[in-house]
Amino acid sequence: xxxxxxxxxxxxxxxxxxxxxxxxxxxVDWWVIEHLIGASTGKLIITLTVITVLSxxxxxxxxxxxxxxxxxxxxxxxxHIAPDAANxxxxxxxxxxxxxxxxxxxxxxxxxxxxxxxxxxxxxxRAHADLKTDxxxxxxxxxxxxxDKNQNILFANKxxxxxxxxxxxxxxxxxxxxxxxxxxxxxHTLDAWLVQAKANRPVDTxxxxxVRLNLPNxxxxxxxxxxxYYNRSNPEGFETLLVFxxxxxxxxxxxxxxxxxxxxxxxxxxxxxxxxxxLEALEEDMQGSLTPETADFIHKMKVSAQxxxxxxxxxLNVARIENDQLVLQLREDTWPNIVRTAIDxxxxxxxxxxxEISANIAPDLPTVGVDRVSMYEVLLNLLDNAIKYSxxxxxxxxxxxxxxxxxxxVETTVQDxxxxxxxxxxxxxxxxxxxxxxxxxxxxxxxxxxxxxxAIVEAHGGHIWVRSKEGIGSTFGFTIVPYxxxxxxxxxxxxxxxxxxxxxxxxxxxxxxx
Amino acid sequence: xNPAQQPNTDTAPTTRRKVLVIEDEHFISELxxxxxxxxxxxxxxxxxxxxxxxxxxxxQFDIILLDLMIPxxxxxxxxxxxxxxGSTPLKAKIVITTNLEQRDEIxxxxxxxxxxxLVKAEITPRExxxxxxxxx
Numbered sequence: 001x002x003x004x005x006x007x008x009x010x011x012x013x014x015x016x017x018x019x020x021x022x023x024x025x026x027x028v029d030w031w032v033i034e035h036l037i038g039a040s041t042g043k044l045i046i047t048l049t050v051i052t053v054l055s056x057x058x059x060x061x062x063x064x065x066x067x068x069x070x071x072x073x074x075x076x077x078x079x080h081i082a083p084d085a086a087n088x089x090x091x092x093x094x095x096x097x098x099x100x101x102x103x104x105x106x107x108x109x110x111x112x113x114x115x116x117x118x119x120x121x122x123x124x125x126r127a128h129a130d131l132k133t134d135x136x137x138x139x140x141x142x143x144x145x146x147x148d149k150n151q152n153i154l155f156a157n158k159x160x161x162x163x164x165x166x167x168x169x170x171x172x173x174x175x176x177x178x179x180x181x182x183x184x185x186x187x188h189t190l191d192a193w194l195v196q197a198k199a200n201r202p203v204d205t206x207x208x209x210x211v212r213l214n215l216p217n218x219x220x221x222x223x224x225x226x227x228x229y230y231n232r233s234n235p236e237g238f239e240t241l242l243v244f245x246x247x248x249x250x251x252x253x254x255x256x257x258x259x260x261x262x263x264x265x266x267x268x269x270x271x272x273x274x275x276x277x278x279l280e281a282l283e284e285d286m287q288g289s290l291t292p293e294t295a296d297f298i299h300k301m302k303v304s305a306q307x308x309x310x311x312x313x314x315x316l317n318v319a320r321i322e323n324d325q326l327v328l329q330l331r332e333d334t335w336p337n338i339v340r341t342a343i344d345x346x347x348x349x350x351x352x353x354x355x356e357i358s359a360n361i362a363p364d365l366p367t368v369g370v371d372r373v374s375m376y377e378v379l380l381n382l383l384d385n386a387i388k389y390s391x392x393x394x395x396x397x398x399x400x401x402x403x404x405x406x407x408x409x410v411e412t413t414v415q416d417x418x419x420x421x422x423x424x425x426x427x428x429x430x431x432x433x434x435x436x437x438x439x440x441x442x443x444x445x446x447x448x449x450x451x452x453x454x455a456i457v458e459a460h461g462g463h464i465w466v467r468s469k470e471g472i473g474s475t476f477g478f479t480i481v482p483y484x485x486x487x488x489x490x491x492x493x494x495x496x497x498x499x500x501x502x503x504x505x506x507x508x509x510x511x512x513x514x
Numbered sequence: 515x516n517p518a519q520q521p522n523t524d525t526a527p528t529t530r531r532k533v534l535v536i537e538d539e540h541f542i543s544e545l546x547x548x549x550x551x552x553x554x555x556x557x558x559x560x561x562x563x564x565x566x567x568x569x570x571x572x573x574q575f576d577i578i579l580l581d582l583m584i585p586x587x588x589x590x591x592x593x594x595x596x597x598x599x600g601s602t603p604l605k606a607k608i609v610i611t612t613n614l615e616q617r618d619e620i621x622x623x624x625x626x627x628x629x630x631x632l633v634k635a636e637i638t639p640r641e642x643x644x645x646x647x648x649x650x
Contacts, residue, residue, distance in 0.1 A: 183623055261615075262614070262615040262616065265613075265615045266583075266613050266614050266615065268635075269613035269633070269634065269635035270539060270542070270613050270634075270635075272635045273542055273613060273634040273635045274541050274542065274545070276635070276638050277541075277542065277545035277638060278541075278545065280638045280639060280640055281545060281548065281549075281639070284640075309635045309636055312635065316615055
């Protein structure tokens with residue numbers, strides 16, 4: 001308030017100066033009257049007129065200049081910043097030569113005051129906005145957290161804190177990885193994605209399904225889908241937003257459904273392990289003393305035990321498909337290697353049934369993008385069928401071929417000269433548990449193999465088909481996409497994941513980055 | 515003895531590799547011990563998870579075969595103690611042998627900590643030995 005006091009005392013001083021000038025003029029007036037008495041009346045009148053005019057002009061001018069105008073200017077400044085007087089222009093300080101500095105000072109004080117008021121108003125608006133955000137974030141029934149550039153937690157809403165049973169002070173400021181023990185089931189983790197996003201993109205989004213969250217003190221595992229939004233240049237340093245969609249109940253129901261199958265699988269596998277093990281031991285111990293017939297019996301038992309193992313795997317995979325839990329991970333692979341492995345693994349069975357498998361694989365096949373384990377199962381199923389049906393036929397030859405077809409896809413066919421399939425049932429062949437009446441009577445199996453094969457091939461982006469003629473034999477074929485083509489698809493898509501499959505059951509159908 | 519008549523050293527290594535078989539299914543254990551001994555391995559069978567863990571920590575084994583469903587503590591817990599955060603590194607390779615089936619992500623977690631993961635029903639004892647011979 002120094003400036004204001006200065007201003008007041010200066011105005012007081014100026015009033016005194018004006019009064020003094022006034023007194024001086026009165027004194028001059030008196031002096032002129034005293035000394036010019038007797039002079040000509042004309043001279044007296046002129047002199048008095050001059051003095052009167054002087055006091056009537058000089059004094060108002062002076063008081064306007066040094067008192068009224070500065071005050072008016074301050075008033076104008078106040079009006080200028082007042083919210084309901086928007087048309088008042090800002091005062092022009094240059095107009096004033098007398099006491100300009102002081103006036104400028106005072107005016108600037110007014111403006112400072114205004115800016116304080118303004119800030120207070122803005123802060124209030126801001127606090128209001130924060131309140132709104134807080135309200136939305138905390139009343140949202142979805143757990144969410146915000147991370148800074150070091151993956152430390154900046155904010156966790158109420159739902160999040162409830163979800164992980166933590167207080168804000170335990171979570172905020174901590175690394176997300178130390179607060180949340182999440183397993184993603186493969187290498188496509190949150191961490192891995194953030195590393196990629198930070199290196200390549202200013203803004204990115206990603207979702208994961210069936211993420212598991214392990215909580216301390218043996219609390220039950222949480223299962224959820226996770227959505228993430230990354231923005232490198234958020235002004236508040238809010239770099240990553242994570243939203244959790246809890247599915248613990250439904251996912252663990254799936255788990256339970258699967259765990260029944262898993263239990264059955266375990267119970268079946270143990271005796272099979274023993275059967276296979278003791279048969280092998282028996283064969284070793286009796287080596288040399290076996291009659292050809294006994295050796296043949298042992299051989300057949302071994303093959304039967306092996307096909308039981310394969311059946312159990314099929315059963316397990318069907319359960320997985322139906323529970324949306326079969327996850328394919330496509331990698332670049334050499335197709336002839338997979339085909340030869342399947343042939344080798346079935347050679348024992350083929351030999352027992354006296355069937356001959358021959359292969360015709362084009363030498364220049366491109367690499368393919370496949371989930372090796374699943375595709376191996378497709379081959380195993382088709383070859384096993386071909387062997388089974390050929391065994392009943394006089395011509396016991398199975399031919400497996402792989403070529404590039406007209407569409408540039410790798411086409412694999414398995415051809416047998418077996419009993420063949422009646423035309424009427426061909427369309428239903430790939431349905432679950434479907435088998436022709438004739439084959440049901442004569443040949444064992446569950447009817448799961450083709451259903452599984454179709455699901456797996458289609459999930460790979462391929463197509464499976466059959467051609468058959470009764471008494472002549474059948475040819476099953478399927479296509480798979482060359483790796484280069486899949487990689488293109490990945491590059492052009494706006495999403496990292498390639499999701500396919502008629503059943504919609506492919507989860508994170510992702511191509512591994514090279 | 516004529517040098518040509520000596521046993522084939524390919525199948526009988528001069529220093530016998532030592533295997534700890536943690537397996538509670540008696541018959542499976544019997545089969546594995548038989549096949550491994552015949553192939554020249556020194557074998558220590560153990561049915562209990564906790565005792566198996568203590569044995570493993572003595573670091574005298576080249577290979578540990580670890581079943582997952584075993585008494586006292588599970589194979590997953592044994593694995594976590596041997597390979598989890600804060601564990602002391604052992605020279606042994608850990609091979610999971612199980613007939614259990616689990617969700618892919620759990621299996622992936624186990625596989626990332628162990629050196630190999632085998633389904634017992636899918637291999638015979640002889641195939642297991644052939645596989646272990648390739649592990650160095």
